[in-house]
Amino acid sequence: MSGRSRALIAASLLAADFTNLGEEVRAVESAGADWIHFDITDGHFVENLTMGPLVVEAIRPITKLALDVHLMIEDPARFIKPFARAGADSISVHVETTRHLIRVLEMIRAHNIKAGVVLSPAIGPEQLKWVLDYVSHILVLTVSPGFGGQRLLPHSYDRIRMVAAMVRDHGSDILIQADGGVNLTTIAPLADAGVDVFTLGSALFSSDDYGAMIPRFRKEAGR
Numbered sequence: 001m002s003g004r005s006r007a008l009i010a011a012s013l014l015a016a017d018f019t020n021l022g023e024e025v026r027a028v029e030s031a032g033a034d035w036i037h038f039d040i041t042d043g044h045f046v047e048n049l050t051m052g053p054l055v056v057e058a059i060r061p062i063t064k065l066a067l068d069v070h071l072m073i074e075d076p077a078r079f080i081k082p083f084a085r086a087g088a089d090s091i092s093v094h095v096e097t098t099r100h101l102i103r104v105l106e107m108i109r110a111h112n113i114k115a116g117v118v119l120s121p122a123i124g125p126e127q128l129k130w131v132l133d134y135v136s137h138i139l140v141l142t143v144s145p146g147f148g149g150q151r152l153l154p155h156s157y158d159r160i161r162m163v164a165a166m167v168r169d170h171g172s173d174i175l176i177q178a179d180g181g182v183n184l185t186t187i188a189p190l191a192d193a194g195v196d197v198f199t200l201g202s203a204l205f206s207s208d209d210y211g212a213m214i215p216r217f218r219k220e221a222g223r
């Protein structure tokens, strides 16, 4: 058990019903989600095209939840301003998508938005060493990027433990977010490894009762 505080739930819209997005957001908010997670792709960094700032902007007025933007795009610096203007509360960028990671993190913070860094599954936690002062959360991607509904890669638990140890040594309150393949089976070992924010896509939106599911996830997480 990590001894960390209450589990935060980020509902990942990629798995929501896109014909009914506003209602989906309202439903997960009343079910007790903490963040709304947007997976943004560009067809280059990953072979998928999902959504852009317009979708974040459309959702902004209908929820009080934090809007958490996960950029899976090349050269993310180009899109910080549009997502900031759209109303994002946090923006996370992949280590491997920019040559100037600290500059991009500073750009995000300059908009009064929380900055996060993302570790793809084959990228080592040591890459984070020099950016810990610039981030409020670390998203450990627990599947290969770009698509929902995949199985969590089993080496993710070790990586999360390594990241948690780095954050502890750094003495900061950086949150650790798991994203990809989080379900009722994987959530307990993820919590145990030190995850604070659990991103839920298909395991939440495939249910027909979000209000029952979110408390079950919290119970399995043990916090």
Ligand code: DX5
Residues within 6 Å of the ligand: 012, 014, 015, 037, 039, 070, 143, 144, 145, 146, 147, 148, 149, 150, 179, 180, 181, 182, 199, 200, 201, 202, 203
């Ligand atoms: C993967 C995305 C995830 C994805 C999670 O690239 O970052 O946010 O939507 O979906 P599930 O929970 O279905 O694995």
Ligand code: ZN
Residues within 6 Å of the ligand: 012, 037, 038, 039, 070, 179, 199
């Ligand atoms: Zn994501």
